[in-house]
Amino acid sequence: xxxxxxxxxxxxxxxxxxxxxxxxxxxxxxxxxxxxxxxxxxxxxxxxxxxxxxxxxxxxxxxxxxxxxxxxxxxxxxxxxxxxxxxxxxxxxxxxxxxxxxxxxxxxxxxxxxxxxxxxxxxxxxxxxxxxxxxxxxxxxxxxxxxxxxxxxxxxxxxxxxxxxx
Numbered sequence: 001x002x003x004x005x006x007x008x009x010x011x012x013x014x015x016x017x018x019x020x021x022x023x024x025x026x027x028x029x030x031x032x033x034x035x036x037x038x039x040x041x042x043x044x045x046x047x048x049x050x051x052x053x054x055x056x057x058x059x060x061x062x063x064x065x066x067x068x069x070x071x072x073x074x075x076x077x078x079x080x081x082x083x084x085x086x087x088x089x090x091x092x093x094x095x096x097x098x099x100x101x102x103x104x105x106x107x108x109x110x111x112x113x114x115x116x117x118x119x120x121x122x123x124x125x126x127x128x129x130x131x132x133x134x135x136x137x138x139x140x141x142x143x144x145x146x147x148x149x150x151x152x153x154x155x156x157x158x159x160x161x162x163x164x165x166x
Contacts (some may be wrong), residue, residue, distance in 0.1 A: 074121040
């Protein structure tokens with residue numbers, strides 16, 4: 001009788017372990033399905049952004065290769081800091097008047113997509129630089145933000161002119 005109870009207990013214990021393994025496997029499958037769905041949504045958003053930017057022609061480097069002063073840059077210009085960035089565009093009037101907006105990194109794609117075609121005089125290219133007002137202690141974070149901005153813009157199909165190297 002004791003042997004029977006021992007055997008029954010062992011079988012019950014094995015069954016519980018088997019159920020735990022099945023539960024973990026189901027959780028892993030569900031997580032993978034959610035990750036795949038999120039990747040599909042991200043890919044669809046990326047395609048939508050690229051399609052929207054297709055109205056802007058590819059950049060013509062000969063139009064901006066000789067621009068040496070940031071204030072003379074006629075396309076969008078991003079100045080990136082540790083927490084925010086400043087997006088500057090030149091007004092449509094042909095004057096050197098600029099408009100600036102402060103953005104958080106999460107708002108970059110939406111802001112760029114909202115720019116009028118007239119903001120892209122050189123084609124689909126944006127100048128990017130680390131803000132000159134960045135505190136010394138915040139420079140590493142600002143530089144990482146610049147790298148993230150460059151990647152995001154490139155993923156959208158926008159050419160980046162690194163103003164740091166000029």
